[in-house]
Amino acid sequence: MPYIHLPRSVIQERGFILAVNISIHFKGDTMKHTKSKTFSDRLHESAKEIWKRNHSHPFVQAIGNGTLPEHKFAYYLKQDYIYLMDYSKLFALGVIKAHNVETMAKFAEILNETIQIEMDIHRQYALEFGITSKQLEDTEPTPTTLAYSGYMLNAAQHGTLADLIACLLPCAWDYYEIGLLLKERNGKDLDNNRYSKWIESYSSPEFGEAHKWLITLLEELTEGMPEKELQRLEKHFLVTSRYEYLFWDMVQNEQDWPL
């Protein structure tokens, strides 16, 4: 029986973990692997329990098996559409805060893809449900939508490029994980699922590309960053991960202003 002995040694510098040495023993043979723990690994690890709750949320599960009532999906589409309008503006702020032309161009590209591709899937579904694009756009935000968008826009406007990325990374990354999970679990029944287009688009390599690029940029920006700043970024990441959960809960319960 192989056994994994970890951590063999943890190298710490400037208060955060740089590398973990893991040695795996196979019947006397020792294979040594040194896997560097990146900042995005740390973020993913710290939000793990929240994301697990997102993945098992009844609303997400019901999209996956196609049992979600249409009026609930319509409610989601409207709130998510105005959420995406603000989310797109974070990419515009990314253009403003970028330090070079290549990064500016990439933020502009993701901004355009969000408006032209991602939001078009919402427009197409809405049309099937008899909701016009104008109605989508004119949706009044619920307290949760307002709080979530407001938090991100505030942190992005007043913070650094790294703050901005830490805020939007859970949105791009967790939706991709959800897309993959639902496709993997329900792949064979997708033909009979009216939400298959939603699942296909969020599990697509094109959608996955955005968060991978954001991770690479965040790794560059956080190189040598003091622990105090890393903690602020981690806080943003956890807050927006929790807002993702609240968003699923809000659409599940069709929460709105009480008065």
Ligand SMILES: Cc1ncc(CO)c(N)n1
């Ligand atoms: C609330 C929310 N988070 C993330 C995404 C992915 O873009 C989305 N469409 N909606």
